[in-house]
Amino acid sequence: MDTILVIIVLFVVVGLFGGVGLIFTRETGAKNVTESARYFLSTTRQAGRSLVATRPSTTATTATSSTSDAGSPESAADEGRGPAVTITPARQSTTTTTPSPVSQGPAAARLDDGALRELREELQGELRRASGITREFDARLTRIEANSVDTPQLSTELTRSIEEHAEAQRGELAQLRDELRTVRQTAGPRGERRTEALANLYGHLARVESALAGVVNPMLLPGEPLTLPGELPPETLVWDNWSDVGERAYALGDAFNQHRLVLDPETADEIERFIATLRQGLTGSVDPNVRAQQPTQAQLRQMRAGLETIVAALPGVRRRVELAYRGEGATADDT
Incomplete structure (x- = not known):
């Protein structure tokens, strides 16, 4: 009977703390869900330890009641069983245990490792992109240097081509002027x-x-x-x-x-x-x-x-x- 009572009380306390944790989670928002869950679990563990500590106290109370009834005629027959043992109930701590930073250490470390892994992957991706851009810039600089080497030769060829074209145009203009003079001389x-x-x-x-x-x-x-x-x-x-x-x-x-x-x-x-x-x-x-x-x-x-x-x-x-x-x-x- 006592065990059933303890289990009922335990479920009531778990439900109570679950409700409190749900309200707390809604108030703090999605960003603090992990910290709220960690705080709820640590508080639940403390409550469980307190309930386990109260269980010997209940057993001791039951034994005391049996001892007080020893003077009755019904218990006279049991005196031959030996003296009753008195169990001192453990002092129940009324101080609320707060979760220490040490209890948050492994989870926080796990979270930090995940963040570091994501950051490392992101940095590796950025480095790969930067390496690709660097190779592209090197290729462009190589082409620019090659073009700069060929530029004087192209400039010389272009200048010679322009001069030849201009000379041909001057010859054509001179021929046209001669023809024009011929027409002017013979006409009229x-x-x-x-x-x-x-x-x-x-x-x-x-x-x-x-x-x-x-x-x-x-x-x-x-x-x-x-x-x-x-x-x-x-x-x-x-x-x-x-x-x-x-x-x-x-x-x-x-x-x-x-x-x-x-x-x-x-x-x-x-x-x-x-x-x-x-x-x-x-x-x-x-x-x-x-x-x-x-x-x-x-x-x-x-x-x-x-x-x-x-x-x-x-x-x-x-x-x-x-x-x-x-x-x-x-x-x-x-x-």
Whole structure:
């Protein structure tokens, strides 16, 4: 009977403390659930120890009651069993035992180990990510260094390519300007007058060259380049043979004087220099020596030097007139 009573009391106390623990858990919140459970268990253990301590006290009380009843007739028969033993009940502690920090040590250590494990895993993950980022940065730096090594070569090649392209563009622009000048020279009344003047001057140059060839080198055919033979023929020293050359030289100068306005400056200057050379050669080297009855060797050398100057200047002026006629000798100043 006593044991049943103790068990009932124990269940009542456990239920009481369970209710108190539930209320305490709700008040403290989810973050303090572990500490509340630890506190509840430690308090329950203390209550259990107190109840176990009260159990001998109840047994002792029962024995005392039996001893007090020994003087009765019913207990007289039991006197022969020996003296009754008195059990002093243990003093029940009324002080509430608080859970010591030592009792929380293993659980707290377990919690700390779990937190440390999570922290270690998190740090390891961060280190792995940092290692990956470092490798990526190293690869990028390697590529940048490789590109920086190739940059001067690429810059040189790019500069050369730009210069070649610019040179090609300048050539195309020059060709377009030449074509534009040609169109300007040949288009309109002024272009027609210029073309006619160049054709006229070229004809006079051809007649002068033909007259010179008939005197100094009669063996040449029309159209062949004028050259002087190793020894001048006798016809060269006849005055009447030079009259045709003088007339054609005068006609060239007169035509140039009439058409100079429509010529470009370069062509006009070239024709003017040739006319001056032609005049100096005929009047300074040929005419005085042809008039002499018996010219000396020095006079013949002087005459030959004058003729060589005229013959050397003639192809250049003819070439200049040809280029001007085709539109290749004009300049930007020609308007």
